[in-house]
Amino acid sequence: MGALIRSVGGGVLLLLVLELVLRLLPVSSATRTGYHIDPLILTYPPGHQWTVATGWDLRNAHRLQSNNLGFVSRIDYVRDEQAIGLVGDSYVEASMLDEADRPAAQLAAALGGRRPVYAFGGPGSALLDYAERIRLAHERLGVRDFVVMLESGDVRQSLCGSGNIHGPCLDRATLQPRTELQPPPSPAKRVLRHSALAQYLFSQLKLDPSRLLQQAFASANPEQAAAQAAAAEAPATVAPETEAQAAARETSVRAVTDAFFARIEPLKLNRLVIVASGRRSASALAAGDASLTAIHRERIAFQQLAAGRGAVVVDTEAIYRQHWAGSTLSLAVGPYDAHLNALGVGLLMRAAARELP
Numbered sequence: 001m002g003a004l005i006r007s008v009g010g011g012v013l014l015l016l017v018l019e020l021v022l023r024l025l026p027v028s029s030a031t032r033t034g035y036h037i038d039p040l041i042l043t044y045p046p047g048h049q050w051t052v053a054t055g056w057d058l059r060n061a062h063r064l065q066s067n068n069l070g071f072v073s074r075i076d077y078v079r080d081e082q083a084i085g086l087v088g089d090s091y092v093e094a095s096m097l098d099e100a101d102r103p104a105a106q107l108a109a110a111l112g113g114r115r116p117v118y119a120f121g122g123p124g125s126a127l128l129d130y131a132e133r134i135r136l137a138h139e140r141l142g143v144r145d146f147v148v149m150l151e152s153g154d155v156r157q158s159l160c161g162s163g164n165i166h167g168p169c170l171d172r173a174t175l176q177p178r179t180e181l182q183p184p185p186s187p188a189k190r191v192l193r194h195s196a197l198a199q200y201l202f203s204q205l206k207l208d209p210s211r212l213l214q215q216a217f218a219s220a221n222p223e224q225a226a227a228q229a230a231a232a233e234a235p236a237t238v239a240p241e242t243e244a245q246a247a248a249r250e251t252s253v254r255a256v257t258d259a260f261f262a263r264i265e266p267l268k269l270n271r272l273v274i275v276a277s278g279r280r281s282a283s284a285l286a287a288g289d290a291s292l293t294a295i296h297r298e299r300i301a302f303q304q305l306a307a308g309r310g311a312v313v314v315d316t317e318a319i320y321r322q323h324w325a326g327s328t329l330s331l332a333v334g335p336y337d338a339h340l341n342a343l344g345v346g347l348l349m350r351a352a353a354r355e356l357p
Contacts, residue, residue: 026061030193040167043070088149093121101342110353126157
């Protein structure tokens with residue numbers, strides 16, 4: 001019994017030491033996201049401060065703060081019809097970059113500082129979420145010019161159940177509008193938010209208890225584990241798209257596009273610039289149509305439909321080709337993070353600025 005007590009005590013002491021040490025390091029802290037300012041828009045609490053970092057070694061650590069509307073910015077957003085609204089997901093928030101390198105700062109610089117830029121970034125969101133943020137910026141702040149940073153997946157992820165939805169989505173079967181709000185945190189999660197050790201395990205190391213449990217069962221069944229390993233190493237095969245699949249994809253893209261514009265067209269905006277991030281690597285661009293996946297075809301279809309609805313579409317693939325023609329510098333944050341780095345952000349924001357009055 002004494003040995004058990006000493007073992008438990010030693011374990012508790014170790015956890016306490018780890019907690020104290022990690023509190024001294026820039027471990028990602030709780031963001032406390034929720035529907036703080038609008039029932040369909042996920043934001044941080046206004047005035048909240050938190051830390052972000054990447055990986056076990058805490059790369060690109062930054063201390064962030066939210067403004068009066070709950071978005072990452074050191075300035076409060078005030079009503080200003082000259083402001084530009086910059087809307088998107090984690091590519092707009094860009095928490096892994098220094099503040100001066102983020103899209104809002106680089107777009108403002110590209111505009112010569114003559115117009116303020118309000119960033120409405122929301123990690124893990126999709127196209128129909130962007131429409132809600134455009135609505136919010138217009139109604140509350142009078143913003144009439146917008147730049148939307150679009151990823152290829154933002155169209156597909158607007159279908160309910162994608163895991164990248166903050167509110168509005170389309171039912172996968174019927175393509176009818178639905179609302180899919182993110183649930184509030186459980187009591188256990190609210191408690192763990194205050195622990196640096198818990199944040200390190202789940203935010204930095206991406207510890208997944210369910211996956212650990214699966215691995216434990218797999219190690220107890222060696223034949224099953226071997227079969228799973230062989231399947232994981234087998235070369236991936238992609239079946240060619242059938243006519244029915246292509247027709248379904250076209251119908252889905254059109255439905256998402258219609259839902260997006262149905263939400264923003266009544267606002268009577270001045271200008272909508274869509275910076276649609278396409279294929280970025282030199283090898284994919286060199287391969288031409290052979291490297292186009294279904295998700296890229298969805299993005300291209302949306303670009304064409306959006307242009308027909310009056311949006312200005314920036315061809316990012318042409319920008320990337322021009323970059324690779326004269327440079328070998330990477331456009332990604334790093335091999336551990338595919339988000340655009342400061343150079344890549346600058347290329348797109350300068351192109352967007354040329355389309356703004």
